[in-house]
Each structure stands twice: as C-alpha cells, then as structure tokens.
Amino acid sequence: MSFQTSLLARSRWRPWEIGAWVVLWALPLVAGQHAALINEIAILALFALSLDLILGYAGIVSLGHAAFFGMGAYGAGLFAKHVMPDPLMGLLVAMVLSALVGFITSPMIVRGTDLTRLMVTMGVALVLYELANKFDGLTGGADGLSGVVMGPLLGRFDFDLGARVASAYSMAVLFLAFVLMRRMVHSPFGSSLQALRDNRLRLSAIGLSVNGRLAAVYTLAAALAGAAGALLTQTTGFASLDAFEFHRSADVMLALVIGGVGWLWGGIVGAIAFKVLHDLISAVTVQYWTFWIGLFLVVLMLVGREKLFRPWTWWKKRS
C-alpha cells in the first residue's frame, strides 16, 4: 500500500493548487469591473494550456498554434450564426472541428527536424488564414465575421456587456480543461508523452507507438485551442482574421514561456503575467510595448529561464 501512495503522491492535488483555484473562481465575483480582462486572461490561459500539452509535454515546437484557435473562433461564430445560438453546442462543434483539423495535420509533424516542424505548423496557420480571407462570402474576409448573436448560457444566463457571465463561463471551461489535463498528464499516457519528448528512440524501443501518441496529443491540443478560440468569439460576438495571425501564435508561446513550459500551471501563470504586463506597459506606451516584451524575451533567454525566476541562485557558483 505504501509504495502505491508514494507513486500516487505526485498526482495528488496540493493544498496551494486548491487555494489558487478558489482565488481564481472568486476573481470574477470580487473584481467585477475587470471582468473583461479576466475573460481575456482565461481564454489566453486555456490557449497556453493547449500549447503546453504539445510543447511542454510532447516537445513539438509549433509556431502555428493559432490555426486551431482560428478554426475554433470561426467554427463557433458560423455555427451560432447559421445553425443555433446555444453557446455550449457551439463550443462542442468548434472543438470537434479544430480536433479534426489537428488530426488531419498531425501526420505532418511527425517527420523532420525542429525547423521543418516550425515551418509546417506555421504554414498550416498561414494557409488557413489565406482561406479565411478568400472565402469572404462565408467568413466576411478582412472585415471579420460580425453579427454573431449568442443565446443565453444554459438557457438562463444572458451574456451581458459587463462580461460577468462571459468571465465565469471562460473560467469554467478553463477549469474543466485544467482538471482533464491534470488527470491526463499523470496517467500512463502522459508519462509516455514525456518519455517521447525526452527520447523518441527509446519509446519506440519499449514497444509504444510514437506516431500514434503524437497524433493523439496533437488532436487533443487542437481541440483545446479550438475551445479557446470559440470562447473568444462567443464572448465578444466577433471573429476576425486576427485569430489566425502569426502574432497570436507568438503571443501564446510567450505567455507559456513566461509561466514555464512543461508545467500545468505555466499556462495560467503565464497568461496572467502576460496580460497584466501588457496592460501596464500599454498604459505607458501603447505603440511601443512590443519593444519591452522583446527586451524581456532576450534577457530571459540570455540569463536562462531557470535562473531569472530564482533570484536566490544568481550568486551561486555554476555547477
């Protein structure tokens, strides 16, 4: 019994994790005037969480994760506009759609080097961007998809202008995704993903299918990213080409790196830090905030991720 508990200890909920979720849940209630910002943070956190799944756990460097975000955004928007305005059904449809795209494109990421994967993922996002731009009859092209009217959540709560319902909704989806991912990461499947990241050859040597696992995790991550995109469309009532753009892929990677790759809380911490940083710097210089985020990135990478966030190790000798 005791070795079992010690093995399971890693996957048990820590008290601070429960505390952090209580705080996160309390936020929309306490800070109601910042509900729009909280909503944005929750969406970015969900997006970062999905990137963490493939980058942090499976080790796929992707610069085109916005492809699935955009798929979800447009999927949810079009579904609400043409089929039915129920948010939960829309969310489901958007996730299935993104997962489908993820599944179709997953054979593309199993081959080649880091550079090839970088280019292929980016290429998929760019192709989808061009398609969304081309079929402007359906997507509204460069003007964006407007006129998305959402029905009430669960048939009861209307999306209000103050974004209170929206932030609670996004937070709930984020929470569900987090719990699901937490469960998955500590399952045998999650362990095999980390083994895959560290050494592909050995994983295949112990008789597990590398490609199958990659396809599965890529599809799952695509579905989660699609959910994030769907949330954005549903809570703002608008989808634009911006959802497919390169800077979205770059931003989410930034957020994840700030928070920490390969750590479930990394996406959430990173999203909070990124958005707050964005708000603070934008308050000083709206136009040039990219300069400071760039400087931050350069310093972070030069000093090393491990080191910068552990100031007590700065004066220790290198081992």
Add this chain to the structure above:
Amino acid sequence: MLTLLFDGIAFGMLLFVLSLGLAVTMGLMNFINLAHGAFAMAGGYILVLLMQKAGWPFLACLPAAFLLTALAGAGLERLLYRPMYGKPHLDQVLFSIGLVFMAVAGVDYFIGSEQKNVQLPEFFRQRFELGSGALSLGMGSYRLFIVAVCVVLALSLQALLAKTRFGARLRAAVDDPRVAAGLGIPVDRVFMLTFAVGSGLAGLGGALGADLLGMEPAFPLKYMVYFLIVCAVGGTSSITGPLVAALVLGIADVFGKYYVPKLGSFIVYSLMIAILLWRPQGLFVRQGVR
C-alpha cells in the same frame, strides 16, 4: 508571360540574397535566427536614410549598407548571439523573436511607421522590350541589375565556401568545433566573420529590395516567412539548395499573385507544405553530416 517569368526570377534572386545569410547561420551554425529580417531591414533603412538625408548616390549606398549591417552583425554576434549557440531551438526561436520585436518597435520609434520609398537613379528606370505578342519580354533595367548582382554573389560565395582556405575552415568548424579548435582554427572568429557576412548580405538584399519590397517597420515580420521557407525548402547545407528554392518561390509567388490574386500567398504556402512533406530535410541535403 515571359515578362512575368523574368519578374519572378528577379524576385527569387532577391529572396536568395536576403535568405542566404540565414541559410548559413541555420545550416552551418545550427542556429534558428528569426531576426534575420531585422538585418535586411537595417540595410534597407541605411540605404533610404543615406540617400534622403546625406544625398549619397544609389550605387554608393549599396556597399555602405553591406558594410554597416555586417559590422552590426559582428557586434551583435559577439554580444548576444554567442551565448545562444548551444541552447535548445525553442530558446533560440524565442530569443530571436524578441530581437525582431525590439527592432520593429525601435524603427517605428526613431524613423516612423510610414512606408519609405526609394528614388531610383534615371538609368534604372528604363525598360527593354523584346519580341511581341504572347512571347514578349519586358525587362526593367533595375531588375536586370538585381539578377546580375545576385548571380555574381552566388558564384563568388560558392567559390568562397568550396575553394578557399576560409571556406574549408568554416566547414571544419561546423562539423566539429572542438576538433577544429584543437587543430588551431580560430572557431570563434570564423563564426563571427561568417555571421557578419551573412548579416551583411541580408543588409545588401534589403537595400537592393527597398524599391521592390517597400521599407516599413513591419518588414522583418512580413518577410520572415519567405526567408524561412527558402531555407526550409532548399535545405541549408549548400548554396544551390536555397538558390533553387528562392527561384521557385519567387516565380510561384509572382505567377500566383498575377493569375489568382484573391488566393494571395496560398499557393506558396501550400507548395511549401507539400515539399516539406515530401522531403522533410529540404530538397538538397548534404549526406553524411551527423
């Protein structure tokens, strides 16, 4: 038809010069440098500023753009890039994206966000017309000049890499830095010089292309994809690979934008994905490297 082909070749040649430095740092030094476009932008702006503010003639600005960006490249390599060589690719990607962001915002701040245009000298604004009908070929003399410069550059670089002592040292330093250092090759200096030449070439390309591509602060982000496509598709271990890739890309882009303008760059991106699925290492791969 032939005119389009010619324009495509000129655009491809320009892309080749712009991406060559990236191919060198990526293939030879194994460093993913997304900030390469920033050097190209620097070259373009040096040309624009020298011509407008200092009144230099166009042809004198080209070498100046090359030298100044090469110097900047050498300085940055020394200060920032060197510690990043051994790091994982993800770190390199993020580091260089950070540099791009800084460059874009910096140019925006100091020079302004509007697009800068270049006043070409009189003799570059002529056009030659050959033949007639469907096979007529119209060549702008400036595009002819670009093609000529690029051919000379490609040939001399190939000779530099394959025939000279420096080329041999570079290849040795890349294959195994430790052994190369043990044989008395100054690996650090070879890398710095290579990086400087690569950046200088980007600067020259940016200066040459300032008229065709247009200079604006978002330049490094806008064309980053193109540079990366050239390197990924062409393979980064030779000069021929990027050359062929750049030509294919340039021609496909010009034709695509002319015949199906609504699809935009769709064709180019799909082509890239198809080629990468077919040959994940790029079209031309040097065998036997690790």
